[in-house]
Amino acid sequence: MNRSSIPDGEVLNSMEDSDPILTLEGVGMTFGGVTALRDVAHEVPAGIIQAVIGPNGAGKTTLFHCISGMLQPTSGRVLFQGRPITGLPPHRIACRGVSRTFQHVALFKAMTVLENVMVGRHPRSRSGFWAAGLRLPGMRREEKRIREKASEILDLVGLADAAPLAAGTLPLGKQKILEVARALATDPRLLLLDEPAGGLNMNETEELGELIRRICSDGTTVMLVEHDMNLVMEISHRVLVLHYGERLASGSPGEIKDHPDVVEAYLGGG
Amino acid sequence: MSPADRRLFFLAVLFLAVFPQAVSSFDAVSHYVDIMVFVGIYSLVTLGLCMLMGYAGQISLAQAAFFGVGAYSSGILTVHLGWNPWAAMVAGAVVAALLAWAVGIPALRLKGHYLAMATLGFGVIVHIVFKEEGEWTGGPSGLVGIPPLTAGGWELYREIHWYYLVWGTVLVALLFCFHVIRSRVGRALMAIHEEEKAAEAMGVPTARYKVQVFVLSGVFAAVAGSFYCHYVGFLDPNSFDLMWSIRFVLMVMVGGMQSLWGALLGTALLIFAGNEWLHVFAEYEILIYGAILLGVVLFLPSGLVSLFSTHRFSRKSPGRAREPAPEE
Amino acid sequence: MGARCRRDALPGLVPCAAARALGNVHGALPLGTSRASGVFTGVPPEEARRGGLKLEAAFLQYTFSGLTIGAIYALVALGYNIIYNVTEVINFAQGEFVMLGGLFAVFFAGSLGFPLWLGFPAAVAVVALVGLAMERFVLRNARNATVLSFIIITIAFSILLKGTAMFAWGKDPYTLPAFTSGKPFFVGGAAIQPQALWVLGIGGLVVAGLSLFFHRSMYGKAMLACADNPAAARMMGIPVKRMVLLSFVLSAAIGAVAGGVITPISLMEYDRGALLGLKGFGAAVLGGLGQFPGALVAGLFLGLTESFCAGYLSSGYKDAVALILLLMALFFKPEGLFGSREAASLKRF
Numbered sequence: 010m011n012r013s014s015i016p017d018g019e020v021l022n023s024m025e026d027s028d029p030i031l032t033l034e035g036v037g038m039t040f041g042g043v044t045a046l047r048d049v050a051h052e053v054p055a056g057i058i059q060a061v062i063g064p065n066g067a068g069k070t071t072l073f074h075c076i077s078g079m080l081q082p083t084s085g086r087v088l089f090q091g092r093p094i095t096g097l098p099p100h101r102i103a104c105r106g107v108s109r110t111f112q113h114v115a116l117f118k119a120m121t122v123l124e125n126v127m128v129g130r131h132p133r134s135r136s137g138f139w140a141a142g143l144r145l146p147g148m149r150r151e152e153k154r155i156r157e158k159a160s161e162i163l164d165l166v167g168l169a170d171a172a173p174l175a176a177g178t179l180p181l182g183k184q185k186i187l188e189v190a191r192a193l194a195t196d197p198r199l200l201l202l203d204e205p206a207g208g209l210n211m212n213e214t215e216e217l218g219e220l221i222r223r224i225c226s227d228g229t230t231v232m233l234v235e236h237d238m239n240l241v242m243e244i245s246h247r248v249l250v251l252h253y254g255e256r257l258a259s260g261s262p263g264e265i266k267d268h269p270d271v272v273e274a275y276l277g278g279g
Numbered sequence: 280m281s282p283a284d285r286r287l288f289f290l291a292v293l294f295l296a297v298f299p300q301a302v303s304s305f306d307a308v309s310h311y312v313d314i315m316v317f318v319g320i321y322s323l324v325t326l327g328l329c330m331l332m333g334y335a336g337q338i339s340l341a342q343a344a345f346f347g348v349g350a351y352s353s354g355i356l357t358v359h360l361g362w363n364p365w366a367a368m369v370a371g372a373v374v375a376a377l378l379a380w381a382v383g384i385p386a387l388r389l390k391g392h393y394l395a396m397a398t399l400g401f402g403v404i405v406h407i408v409f410k411e412e413g414e415w416t417g418g419p420s421g422l423v424g425i426p427p428l429t430a431g432g433w434e435l436y437r438e439i440h441w442y443y444l445v446w447g448t449v450l451v452a453l454l455f456c457f458h459v460i461r462s463r464v465g466r467a468l469m470a471i472h473e474e475e476k477a478a479e480a481m482g483v484p485t486a487r488y489k490v491q492v493f494v495l496s497g498v499f500a501a502v503a504g505s506f507y508c509h510y511v512g513f514l515d516p517n518s519f520d521l522m523w524s525i526r527f528v529l530m531v532m533v534g535g536m537q538s539l540w541g542a543l544l545g546t547a548l549l550i551f552a553g554n555e556w557l558h559v560f561a562e563y564e565i566l567i568y569g570a571i572l573l574g575v576v577l578f579l580p581s582g583l584v585s586l587f588s589t590h591r592f593s594r595k596s597p598g599r600a601r602e603p604a605p606e607e
Numbered sequence: 608m609g610a611r612c613r614r615d616a617l618p619g620l621v622p623c624a625a626a627r628a629l630g631n632v633h634g635a636l637p638l639g640t641s642r643a644s645g646v647f648t649g650v651p652p653e654e655a656r657r658g659g660l661k662l663e664a665a666f667l668q669y670t671f672s673g674l675t676i677g678a679i680y681a682l683v684a685l686g687y688n689i690i691y692n693v694t695e696v697i698n699f700a701q702g703e704f705v706m707l708g709g710l711f712a713v714f715f716a717g718s719l720g721f722p723l724w725l726g727f728p729a730a731v732a733v734v735a736l737v738g739l740a741m742e743r744f745v746l747r748n749a750r751n752a753t754v755l756s757f758i759i760i761t762i763a764f765s766i767l768l769k770g771t772a773m774f775a776w777g778k779d780p781y782t783l784p785a786f787t788s789g790k791p792f793f794v795g796g797a798a799i800q801p802q803a804l805w806v807l808g809i810g811g812l813v814v815a816g817l818s819l820f821f822h823r824s825m826y827g828k829a830m831l832a833c834a835d836n837p838a839a840a841r842m843m844g845i846p847v848k849r850m851v852l853l854s855f856v857l858s859a860a861i862g863a864v865a866g867g868v869i870t871p872i873s874l875m876e877y878d879r880g881a882l883l884g885l886k887g888f889g890a891a892v893l894g895g896l897g898q899f900p901g902a903l904v905a906g907l908f909l910g911l912t913e914s915f916c917a918g919y920l921s922s923g924y925k926d927a928v929a930l931i932l933l934l935m936a937l938f939f940k941p942e943g944l945f946g947s948r949e950a951a952s953l954k955r956f
Contacts, residue, residue: 077480103482115477117470127463128470132482134463138491141462142455148462155463195482338755340762385938391754392697395762396888397937400930403885407930411923521881525766532759566770572763576756577748 028091030055030199030230031076035085038071038254045071046254048085053247055198058221058231060241060262063251064275069234070112072251073201076232077109078102089199104132108197110188112204112234118177122168122187125176126159129194133158159194166190166220182213189220199230206237218244242266250274280457287540288453295446299439312438314554316510319445320503322546325530326452327499329542332531334460335492336472337387338395341402342527345497347409347519348375349504354422354514355415364428368505372498379497383490402524409516422514441510448506449543452499456539468492522565529572535582544583664796669918670911671794675803675872677910678810679705680929682865683887684894684902685817686858692897693833693854696757700741700765701862702884703772707734708863709875710772713781723786731863737768738859742852765880772877780874783867802871809868813861814903821899830854882926886913889933895943905944 029052038046046068053059061069074080076087078099087095094102108129117125134155136148163169166186171179176187185205192200202221206214218240225231235241241248241262248265250257252274258265265271280288302311324342331337352371356362362370386397409416416422428435428444435441459465470478471485479485508514526549534545553564575582683701690698711733716726745764746757786805791798821827832840833850841847866875890909894901909929917925936943 079476079480098484098486099476099479100482100484103480109480111477111480115474117473117477119473120466120469124466128466128478128483129481131463131467136463138459138464138495141459141464144458144462152462191481332755336755338758389937389941392758393937393941395699395758396697396885396892397934400885400889400933400937403882404927404930404934407924407927411921522766525762528759528762563770563774565766566774569763569765569767569770573745573760573767576759576763577745580756 027055029053030090031232032088032091033072033076033085034088036072036075036082036087037084038068038075038080039083044254046075046082046251049251049254049256050085051249051256051259053199053230053232055230056225056228057246058225058233058244060233060235060245060248061251062235062238062241062248062265063257066253067251068254069251070203071254073109073203073232073234076102077107077201100132103195103197106196106198107201108192108195108199109201110185110192110203110205112207114181114184114188116176116184116188116191118175120176121172122174122176122179123156123159123163123172125187125191126162126194127155129162129191130155130158132195162190162194165193165223167216181208182210185209185213186217186220189217189224193224193229197229199232200224202231202233202235204234204236206235206240214240280454280461284457284540288450288457291543292450295450299442312442314551316438316441316445317554318547318550319442319449320506320510321527321530321550322449322543323445323452323503323506324500324527325534325542325546326449326456326539327496328527329531329536329539330456330459330468331492331496332528333535333537333541334465334468334472335489336468337489337493338391338528339398339493339496340395340521340524340528341382341398341405342496342500343519343521343523344402344405345375345379345500346504346507346523347405347516348378348497349501350508350514350519351409351416351422351504352501353505353508354425357426358422358424359415364426364505364509368502371505372501375497375501376494379494380490383493384486387486387489387493399521399524403521406516406520409519416516417514419516421516423512425508425512425514427512428509435509441506445506445510448502453539453543460539464488525572526568529568529575532575533571533582535584538582538584541582541584548583661796665918667795667797669914671797671799671803673911673914674907675806675910676869676914677907678806679865679869679883679906680887680890680909681903681906682810682813682861683883684890684906685814685899686861687888687891688897688899688902689817689830689858689861690854691891693830693850696746697761697888698855698858699758699761699884700768700880701858701887702880702882703765703768704734704738704859704862704880705866705869705883705887706772706875706877706880707737707768708866709783709870709879710776710781710866710877711863712867712870713776713783713875716783717781723784727786727867730867731860734863734866735856735860738855738857739852741859742855746851746855747848765884769877769880772880776877778877780876781870782874783870785871786868800872802868806868806872809864813864814899817861817899826850826853885933886926886929889929889936892933892936892941893943895945898943898945901943901945 031051031053033049033051036046036049037044049068049072061072063069071080075082075095076089078094078097078101081096085095086093089102089105089107092105094105094107097105117128120128134151136145136151139145140148160169160172163172166189168183168187168190171183171187176184179187185208189200189202189205192202205221206217209217214237221231221233221244233241233245245262247259248262249259250265250268250271252270257274258268258271260268298315299312303309324346328339328342331339349368349371352374353364353367356367356370357364382397382401386394386401389397410419412418413420435444460468467478467483467488470481470483471488475485504519507518530545530549531542532545533541533548534543535541579585683705686701686704687698690696690701708730711730712727715721715729716723719726721729741764745760785800785802787801789801791800793799819827821831829840829845830850830853832843832845833847840850869875886909887906890906891902892905893909894903894905909932912932913925913928916928
């Protein structure tokens with residue numbers, strides 16, 4: 010992987026001057042007796058790759074659920090492009106431009122690869138029951154556009170050959186990529202990737218890294234929950250560390266790597 | 280529609296066109312036309328249920344109630360208030376739609392067992408209303424004196440005309456459903472069925488779509504009920520009870536939950552079997568239904584259609600790994 | 608097969624002629640009819656209303672019949688809870704266990720002429736075996752089933768049981784002699800049958816027994832552990848499969864007890880299961896699925912509400928009362944009166 014592709018400090022600082030794409034204000038999440046997140050505050054500048062790391066149980070996936078709307082935070086707010094999205098249903102948040110993948114691949118296994126990506130086009134298309142049932146010309150045109158765009162995305166991620174196969178028959182590595190493709194189809198401004206490298210071998214992880222870089226350079230902000238530290242250090246611009254549901258540290262990969270609290274959290278009694 | 284489905288559709292039209300002529304020449308089976316009218320009427324119900332169960336992945340044990348809403352609306356409005364039968368049919372569909380919407384919104388927030396019980400409970404409540412409001416519905420002794428459907432002054436009472444009317448409607452409904460399935464909405468429904476959370480994360484308004492399919496299934500059932508009302512000429516609340524709701528589910532499952540053709544096949548099989556071949560076994564009817572349902576869901580979960588196209592269905596759970604999506 | 612209504616009935620039996628007149632009971636019923644379960648404690652509600660009884664007496668009458676039928680609903684609810692706690696499955700066939708309990712009791716005590724103290728437990732044992740068969744041969748083969756399939760499997764099994772009952776016993780209602788003979792006795796003008804006391808008494812015993820079982824015995828505690836966390840339970844060496852089997856056997860037995868004990872009062876026929884099962888489920892949900900004390904309170908509450916509705920409002924709609932309460936609970940408070948919202952959302956429905 011190409012280390013020199015990580016922007017240097019100056020470029021990063023100029024990015025951070027413009028409005029953050031995501032703002033977390035005192036986000037807290039408590040279920041029953043368990044506090045999964047406590048007072049997490051953070052700003053994610055637009056256009057970067059933001060990693061979220063932390064030991065198991067630190068609340069990373071919970072944080073993603075709070076951002077994408079699957080969970081409603083018990084306290085605090087989430088702002089996307091300056092507008093509050095806390096409490097909105099997930100499909101609305103998706104239409105606003107936030108998309109995601111899941112820790113345990115949640116593909117539509119019985120549908121084809123192409124169809125999975127076509128579902129991703131849902132927020133960017135409109136035909137409803139009547140238009141579909143009566144097969145109106147507008148709907149037919151839209152179907153064509155959906156299919157074309159989905160094929161394009163499959164080309165982009167290298168899965169074009171797999172288009173007619175059932176998604177459930179793909180090997181895990183390709184499934185993970187497919188999930189990213191599906192999320193991309195929604196035209197997100199912010200893409201949340203939850204452990205995309207989980208279960209991938211080294212080659213696949215490298216390809217994934219490349220893909221994420223390309224996504225970012227095309228203008229989409231990426232947030233990445235990952236355990237694979239090599240990948241995190243290689244491609245992220247910023248790293249946020251969570252521990253026991255709290256924000257522990259934040260900074261560039263280099264800063265975080267040597268941060269004493271972080272080291273202790275991962276290696277120490279934590 | 281996929282090429283295979285299109286071929287099947289033309290075959291079906293052909294078969295339906297020829298069936299009455301073929302059958303009326305033989306005395307032994309000339310009453311099959313009458314049975315086919317009923318198959319058509321019930322197919323309308325099972326088509327809607329198939330969309331709900333097979334595609335959207337929800338369950339409803341209340342279809343008999345919607346069937347009854349259509350039937351009794353038609354019956355009551357024409358008998359007691361002298362309405363035009365077609366207007367009554369529309370009214371019945373509207374009432375069913377409103378009911379399905381009102382019940383669907385809270386009910387479809389529930390999942391699995393809870394949803395099944397909620398629809399079961401709702402269906403039984405509606406059945407009780409049919410039995411109790413004797414003033415309007417005739418109660419257990421039934422509603423009689425239902426006028427026939429008319430088309431421009433001309434009364435519809437001949438079996439063969441009903442056959443064409445009912446099956447014409449079924450074919451239109453079938454086309455509509457096929458179009459919906461092969462569209463953005465259809466994909467969204469299947470996505471909801473497979474992974475509801477992921478579908479929601481991809482911008483699919485899952486709650487809204489589930490209710491819409493529920494309403495669709497209710498409307499189909501109500502129209503079928505109106506047909507039933509005018510064809511039979513008499514309404515008895517026992518035609519709209521829980522056992523009928525279960526029969527509808529059975530028809531969909533036997534044929535193949537994820538196939539519209541399966542719904543038609545299952546309906547035809549069960550109605551013919553019930554009328555023709557199990558006449559002798561009247562006391563065993565419920566027992567046999569239970570056994571068939573159990574057998575199907577345990578050993579042939581994808582229904583009978585899966586026997587016809589092995590690559591379409593997977594064994595474990597009704598799934599559809601199928602041929603490449605065609606270009607249009 | 609079984610003891611049909613006989614004129615030379617033992618004293619204490621509800622005379623069948625009266626039953627027919629009051630409950631609209633008659634022979635060959637159209638397919639699929641499910642009739643309301645009438646609870647007769649000696650005086651039908653309509654007559655009470657017609658001024659045959661004073662107001663307070665009527666109130667007491669309804670309260671008592673409400674408590675009696677409520678005890679049955681509570682028992683059915685307990686059955687649901689036991690299975691749900693261990694497997695997170697709703698057993699749609701629960702009501703059929705009640706029906707079979709009653710009809711088998713009629714078979715043993717009636718056709719076979721066993722004395723009641725033998726016939727009743729025999730019926731319970733047979734139905735417990737049915738529960739065992741259900742789990743062993745039907746559910747265990749459905750390991751990979753989706754939730755939808757599971758639901759249909761239990762529904763299918765329930766209609767299989769109903770169909771078998773119809774085949775074996777026909778469509779007529781049957782009755783059982785009351786456990787103790789005796790005329791109804793009067794409390795404040797309300798007539799109370801001795802059998803009603805049996806219902807409450809045996810119901811109470813079952814509840815007490817279950818409590819002891821779950822909190823004192825190893826098996827019971829193991830079952831509760833399975834409910835909480837089957838994976839952990841398995842790792843601790845608890846044989847989860849056996850616990851599941853036990854839960855079905857227990858549920859079926861409890862259902863059968865309810866059926867046997869209510870038949871002398873309200874008769875039993877092949878299609879009573881569905882409505883009883885639904886109402887019992889309503890009680891289970893109202894009380895909070897999986898919560899035993901909730902099931903008790905909710906069952907009694909449901910019985911009382913139904914009885915008052917039948918008495919004061921309309922007896923035709925009384926079945927709808929329980930169902931409407933069920934829908935309200937499912938729609939607005941699925942965790943029930945005693946459950947917690949988080950628990951409700953965490954459980955897989």
